[in-house]
Amino acid sequence: MRSHRIPVAAGRLTTLALAVVLTLAFATGWIAFELSGQSGRAVLLVHAAAGVAIVLLVPWKSLIARRGVRRQHTMLWASVALGIGVVISIVFGLLHSAGRPDVGYLTAMDFHVGAAICVTPFFIWHVVARPVRLRATDASRRSFLKGAAVLGASALGVAALPSANRAPTGSFASAYPVATQWMFDGVPELNAQSWALQVDGRRWTFDEVAAFDDRLTATLDCTGGWYTEQEWGGVRLSRLLESPAGRSSVNVRSATGYSRRFAIEDAGHMLLATRLAGGSLPAGNGFPARLVVPGQRGFAWVKWVVAIETDDAPWWWQPPFPLQ
Ligand SMILES: Nc1nc2c(c(=O)[nH]1)N[C@H]1C(S)=C(S)[C@@H](COP(=O)(O)O)O[C@H]1N2
Numbered sequence: 001m002r003s004h005r006i007p008v009a010a011g012r013l014t015t016l017a018l019a020v021v022l023t024l025a026f027a028t029g030w031i032a033f034e035l036s037g038q039s040g041r042a043v044l045l046v047h048a049a050a051g052v053a054i055v056l057l058v059p060w061k062s063l064i065a066r067r068g069v070r071r072q073h074t075m076l077w078a079s080v081a082l083g084i085g086v087v088i089s090i091v092f093g094l095l096h097s098a099g100r101p102d103v104g105y106l107t108a109m110d111f112h113v114g115a116a117i118c119v120t121p122f123f124i125w126h127v128v129a130r131p132v133r134l135r136a137t138d139a140s141r142r143s144f145l146k147g148a149a150v151l152g153a154s155a156l157g158v159a160a161l162p163s164a165n166r167a168p169t170g171s172f173a174s175a176y177p178v179a180t181q182w183m184f185d186g187v188p189e190l191n192a193q194s195w196a197l198q199v200d201g202r203r204w205t206f207d208e209v210a211a212f213d214d215r216l217t218a219t220l221d222c223t224g225g226w227y228t229e230q231e232w233g234g235v236r237l238s239r240l241l242e243s244p245a246g247r248s249s250v251n252v253r254s255a256t257g258y259s260r261r262f263a264i265e266d267a268g269h270m271l272l273a274t275r276l277a278g279g280s281l282p283a284g285n286g287f288p289a290r291l292v293v294p295g296q297r298g299f300a301w302v303k304w305v306v307a308i309e310t311d312d313a314p315w316w317w318q319p320p321f322p323l324q
């Protein structure tokens, strides 16, 4: 077994480096999840580089992990779960970048993100329960050179990875319409006659809303890993809000209960769409009315809208992602 040993100092540094790149991967992944159309390609490149660095560090880490197995650490299963989760996330991340395959009704991206979220508690536990205690001697010229080598190799890895023609969010161009639910939401059966839209104190019928013909060409970029640019027709949100003065945000709610909140200043750039590409809006895409939010990810584009309410809460007063 001696041949598998690696020096303890190298073990500390590998573990520390891995913790840093995992954190970096999580942070940049989160940021990319919120971007839509902004020039954020650098975020994606750093995310990819962090992924390559994780892959590079894994052989060393697995030697250290064997030491942990031999010592029969308590909570070994938690470390194993962390390792498996990271591997799953990396594999699906690579699969996504290689061409966005679907896995059942989920996408490779769903598994990539899902696995990362599942291992987060194990990661935090690992950092707290098995802290890396650096020594002064760890900051040597040798470790510095090793760190630089990992950085350089990660950059080369990113350059060598297949980089299809993708949006800065990592999404692939896709055919549309695809009816996409966030997590567990279903497509409700709504009809234009009985549907009504409540905007603060006022009730609008479908014909009243559909009488507007504001147009907006915007890109819908789903966190599932695809995007599409479409021309939407409907009414600019600001036109429906009668007296937004003094209000800070607007909450847009679906017939299903799904809702998102926006800064009141953005109402002029958002569209409540009743038409898609000059035709009517398919049920799966939000009929009778759905939100179009240029610059925000698909999950903000609330479908089957039934209520729009302005109030004093700040726009960020909501879960960072929808919960249904
Ligand atoms: N009510 C409701 N609106 C929703 C969703 C949902 O699950 N429920 N999914 C969102 C997500 S994640 C995306 S990507 C877009 C998808 O729009 P599409 O079905 O027109 O492709 O709708 C958004 N609006």
Ligand SMILES: [Mo]
Binding pocket: 180, 181, 182, 221, 222, 223, 224, 298, 299
């Ligand atoms: Mo989405």
